[in-house]
Amino acid sequence: MHTLLSQEDLAFKALCEAYVNRELAPLARKLGEIDDVPEALRASLSHSGVYAPLFPKEYGGQGISAVRICLAREAIAGVYAPADTTLAMQGLGGYPIVLAGNAAQKQKYLPALAEGERLTTFCLTEPEAGSDVAAMQTTARADGDDFVINGRKRFISNGYSADMGILFARTPTDANPKAISAFIVEKEMPGWNVHRRIELMASHDIVEFEIKDLRVPKQNLLGTVGGGFKLAMQTLDLMRMSVGAAALGMAQTALQHSLQFARGRVQFGRPIVEFQSTAFKLADMAVDIEAARSLVYLAAIKKDKGDPSASLHSSIAKLYATEAAFRCIDQAVQIHGGVGVVKGSTVERLYREIRPLRVYEGTTEIQKLVISSHLIKQAGREAGK
């Protein structure tokens, strides 16, 4: 698969892997499972260079590259999931500004995000609007020079640690009563409060926000009134395939640990790797990983080329890679036997960490909806020819 990558992509991949081995892995051992972004992690990520493919050159990045976002997530996620979450949120909260920000907004926010000086988040999901984004109930009402926002946002990753975020709210007009708009919000703005922190099966900075009379200056409207839904979808188009890349990184770690374990673990007088029941599991894992890698890189390459089928392929890659990684990690636990279910073992941690990836940024079932709707539209176009 690596033959598909350019020399520059391979150099970036090597940079990410060197950073992970040299700095992130020791930091992960020191910090352990965390539910916020400590200063040490913030600082480490900000000088690592991994944010660079999320931002244009003129704002401190190296140019948006889906391939490199995927390479960074693949290298990081299997070693330290909280670092991967922070990288992902910098993309989810930064890319809407890249897509729809005006010159002043880009200048104000993007360099600080590219530097890692500010952390951001993406406030889309609500208690009554998870898969069904259009059902959102948070509203923004124009009032003088501001919008006044009221509502709730739930399952917001890095919500506790982020300094700012992109917040989506309903802005009904006579012409479009269902309009949704996007706003740039900052932690200091009164009315944007963490209502509660949410404890997940694997430690994660994730919160529910209560938004009460949050006054956001009109200059913080991102894009056009009513342009928020498409902006959210376009952002997910870029980032969904990279969830697949993160899953791939986790599965790869599970395979490496399983191989090492199976070569050393002796049962019935032989290392268990010599039993076909183990060897076949390892082979199944390798096949799943290679297939997932192919789909993730293909989607990312299509995205970088501006291929119109990139959205379809992003969903295919997210769906396949997260499901495949879940299968691999389950097999890894099986190979490890009792050791695999001991709290604190690598595969036990991965087993908890992989599960949410089949849910967030669009469940597997939502990816199937997106994929089938592309197929149906395509068939309609062909029938109309």
Ligand code: COS
């Ligand atoms: N890019 C640009 N525009 C898009 C788009 C995309 N990827 N996907 C949809 N749109 C547009 C459609 O073209 C349509 O435009 P028109 O009204 O001009 O025709 C509009 O957006 C509405 O699209 P659609 O009818 O498909 O919207 P639905 O309400 O049926 O919802 C899904 C579509 C289910 C795909 C969407 O709600 C979704 O992605 N849900 C999952 C949310 C999610 O991932 N949450 C995780 C939060 S982040 S951790």
